[in-house]
Amino acid sequence: MEQLATGRVLIVDDETFYIDVLVELLGEHYQVSVAKSGEQAMKRINDGFRPDLILLDVLMKGMDGYQVCAQLKATPALADIPVIFLTVKSDVDSEMHGFELGASDYIVKPFSPPIVRARVSTHIALAKSRQALKAKNILLEERVQERTEEIARTQDVAIYCMASLAETRDNETGKHIRRTQHYVKSLAEALVDHPRFQQQLNEEYIDLLFKSAPLHDIGKVGVPDAVLLKPGKLDAAEWEEMKKHAEYGKEALENAESEYGSSDFLCVAKEIAYGHHEKWDGSGYPQGISEEQIPVSARLMAVADCYDALISRRVYKPPFTHEQAAQIILDGRGKHFDPAVVDVFEAIQDRFIEIAKEYADDDYE
CATH class of the missing domain: 3.40.50.2300 (Response regulator)
Known part of the structure; x- marks a missing residue:
């Protein structure tokens, strides 16, 4: 044979x-x-x-x-x-x-x-x-890659669920999360060649920003409903209570670090949660730090969050037009916001309009 x-x-x-x-x-x-x-x-x-x-x-x-x-x-x-x-x-x-x-x-x-x-x-x-x-x-390698992608998707779902819980307590929607995610990413991508940012803003860091941005207001889960859901203007004591959400967010993420170990993702999320209400001139909260003392991630989120709050309908105000919101951002250059971040916002504001339309709330006009 x-x-x-x-x-x-x-x-x-x-x-x-x-x-x-x-x-x-x-x-x-x-x-x-x-x-x-x-x-x-x-x-x-x-x-x-x-x-x-x-x-x-x-x-x-x-x-x-x-x-x-x-x-x-x-x-x-x-x-x-x-x-x-x-x-x-x-x-x-x-x-x-x-x-x-x-x-x-x-x-x-x-x-x-x-x-x-x-x-x-x-x-x-x-x-x-x-x-x-x-x-x-x-x-x-293919199976490891599939498993890694599965874990990443699970992480993204968990992050989104946690962030959505915080936002819905404030009568906001998951679309606010999506909008601010993309605003932050767009700002970061526009700054990658800027001398002050090019050492930090690489592809990996921008991905971390995008994933961690939804947790910027996770500390709101610790704010009492009487304050968080009040339809009118907050009095001084209520405002002080509201400002604590930045500290609550930082503490929640520190507890996660203590339990499961630190990671680049948690570090960036903590920076954003704790620092996105700081102002370039030092008049923000909770620390009152200024300029370069404020983490890059928080400076980017400050513009993204403020812009979205302005164009969104709230129980205490109608939505601002893009032109009105953009002018407030521009007026805050060097006072509320990092001048370089405001400059790229002005340059790419058409992208902000596109994001706002793509992830519009039902009452967006």
Whole structure:
């Protein structure tokens, strides 16, 4: 019964005698192809024959074995094919040169048939094992990536649910969360080349901003309903209670850090929750810090949150037009807001209009 080939072997030699011996020796167990020069060998491969192993004579006219091996190893798609040199040169320097080029083994002519069979079998088995391991690694990486994406989606859902809970207590909607997320991202992307921001605002940090922005008002869950839901103007004592939501948000996120460990996400979320009511001139709360003392994340959220509060309907006010809201932001340059952030807001305000329409509340006009 004919035995199935267990691999593909390319024999490259310019001596017919050795080709005939090797074909007879290996043909029963492998699919064998033959080339009588280095150039012919590369043509066989480039025409689609992908060997599992190459038996390569060193001394050939034209393109010699060293040149063929060097070209194979320089080609990413071919570099993993094991090469066994066939040569009459048995000196150490010649062997070392071959190994430096990437050869897997050396067989000295005249060779022993059992040795040839054993080494061919061993190197093909090793090559197939490497291929199988590579395939498994690719599959494992894909599964890890899928799991990572699943965890990220779960995290995003949890963040959104927590943020939505805080916002709905204040008669706001999840669309406020979406709008402010995208406002902050748009501002950050517009500032990536600004000298004051380019060291911090990279793709990874902007992604953290986008994910953590929804938690900016999570501290509102700690504010009493009588204050949070009051339809009219707050008195002095009520306003002091309302301002505590920044501290409550910071404490909630610190508790999460204490329980589960810190992360870049929690650090950025804490900066935003605690600092988005600070003002550039130092007149904000809760710390009264100013200018560069205010984290970048909080400075961006300050503009995003203020703009959205202005254009949104509240029980105590109708929605402002974009023009009215934009003018208030511009008037706050260097007082309430970081001047550089206001400048990019002015430059990309059409993007704010687009975001407001895309994530509009039902009463948006």
